[in-house]
Amino acid sequence: MRSSLIGKIDKAKRYAQEPGRVTLSNLTADFHGENANHKISYAEGKWRCSCDFFSQWETCSHVMALQLMLANELPKEALASPLTDQSLEK
Numbered sequence: 001m002r003s004s005l006i007g008k009i010d011k012a013k014r015y016a017q018e019p020g021r022v023t024l025s026n027l028t029a030d031f032h033g034e035n036a037n038h039k040i041s042y043a044e045g046k047w048r049c050s051c052d053f054f055s056q057w058e059t060c061s062h063v064m065a066l067q068l069m070l071a072n073e074l075p076k077e078a079l080a081s082p083l084t085d086q087s088l089e090k
């Protein structure tokens, strides 16, 4: 039992070093902006943010920051951004 758990721990450590092993399908986050905190979510292929800018542009600095932070963990469609021609794809 104990040796099999040690094997799993070793495997977990190896996995943790390998970008692209995990693709997030849904997420919710509290984003601590310069002026206020914002609620961000990504679900069913759509971003949401509670900030005013998002309601007009469907993206914002908070969403774009998360796209950069989680570039390896987000599905490709979550990285498209209407504000950037070259989007933020890998």
Ligand SMILES: [Zn+2]
Pocket (backbone or CB within 6 Å): 038, 049, 050, 051, 052, 053, 054, 059, 060, 061, 062, 063
């Ligand atoms: Zn925002």
